[in-house]
Amino acid sequence: MRAIRPTWPSRGRPRRATAVIASAWRKTCRRFSWSSDVVTDTEAGLLLAFPEDEAIARHAAEASGLGCALIARHRFPDGEIKLTLPARLPGTVVIWRGLEFPNERLTELLLAAGAARELGARRLTLVAPYLAYMRQDIAFHPGEAVSQRIVGRFLAGLFDALVTVDPHLHRVATLQEAVPLPTAVALSGAPILAAHIAARREQVLLLGPDEEALQWVAQAALGHGWAHGTCRKERRGDRDVTVQLPPDLAVAGRSVVLMDDVASSGHTLVQATRALLASGAASVDVAVTHALFAGDAVERIRAAGVREIWSTDCIPHATNAVSVVPVIADALRQHGLAG
Incomplete structure (x- = not known):
């Protein structure tokens, strides 16, 4: 995949030294991604995060052996948003996004997951430390939307796996009942x-x-x-x-x-x-x-x-x-x- 390469004048730097420095730079680019323009290689997994989650996401990426890149977000005057991901992605991608502001962030996940698929992600995992809309697991009154089931199916249609922490599962026994994915991992704090x-x-x-x-x-x-x-x-x-x-x-x-x-x-x-x-x-x-x-x-x-x-x-x-x-x-x- 494309990586940023250093440029310098052709004269005054031995070719062998140039090759060594360029090789080291490419390895650095593969290990860390500092912006949405930097791309890691196809064999290494990549964790994508939004700017407000950068610190914790980079910590998690390092602990997991993943590269890390940010998703750039632009908000238009009418409230629509534009997301920009790295131009090409590896096959394994993890998106880190807690859902503490659920209505806007679910839209972000819809756009980010769709773009990630188009850019090369074949296995897409959501890490949502807080998973919203899990508390309404039944209709308490006729006509009420059962948000746990609806949002769970929505996320299952976007991702291949989910990792979350202490989802509010009251009347269901497992996370997979709420989010029907083969790999749905509920951790505990x-x-x-x-x-x-x-x-x-x-x-x-x-x-x-x-x-x-x-x-x-x-x-x-x-x-x-x-x-x-x-x-x-x-x-x-x-x-x-x-x-x-x-x-x-x-x-x-x-x-x-x-x-x-x-x-x-x-x-x-x-x-x-x-x-x-x-x-x-x-x-x-x-x-x-x-x-x-x-x-x-x-x-x-x-x-x-x-x-x-x-x-x-x-x-x-x-x-x-x-x-x-x-x-x-x-x-x-x-x-x-x-x-």
Whole structure:
């Protein structure tokens, strides 16, 4: 494939030295791609990322043995976007794009995946650390769109494989049921969050703010012997939530950590924190995989009495305390998705 070659005057530089320098330059171009104009060779896999994901994507590419290039994006006055990828691509391509701004980013994936196919990608993998539209897995009222199923089929039509972290799978057992791909890998941030908690708190009581959090709470507690359970939540609207503490777990005097896959509005965490402190908990911390934290959620959570908030870097946020890059890189290698 085409690579950028250095140019210099023909006189004054020995031919052998010129050949050595040019060879070294070509190898460098194959290993790293600094812009959308640089192309890696056909045998090495390539990770494509958008500018705002550059730092974490380059870290992941290096850990996975992939080259890395950026997708350039231009926004037109009417809201349409134009994407520019490297002019030619290797057969194995990974696109890194979290879906924390789902409506716009799904359009980006539609364009990026289609262009990647046209430019030579034969095996196309999506790494979406946060996978949106997974929470509505049934129609709660007649006529409602089941977004999990619809978006899952949409992504399956674009990509050959998917790697994500803690997708919100409540009434389905596997990620493949939501996104019907032969390779659909659901990783978890719970173990690395648990290790972070263990280094900072002793004799933890680990609680989920609602019953749906049990899968993450149980996984995190397993390796540390922590007592754990879940609260019971009753939701009457997006901002109208009541929380009941588990009756079989004493919280007085305990260091409690509330763990969940995602924090968005923060209302459930606020109500759970207030209930815990009112029942005598010595402290309350929060650990989440996906730090959506819409609006003033963090301020309201802290105002409720939470001491520390820890999150993974699935979504870039000031509360990020641990990185999912190592587990994602391992998954790409183990499943043969890195070329």
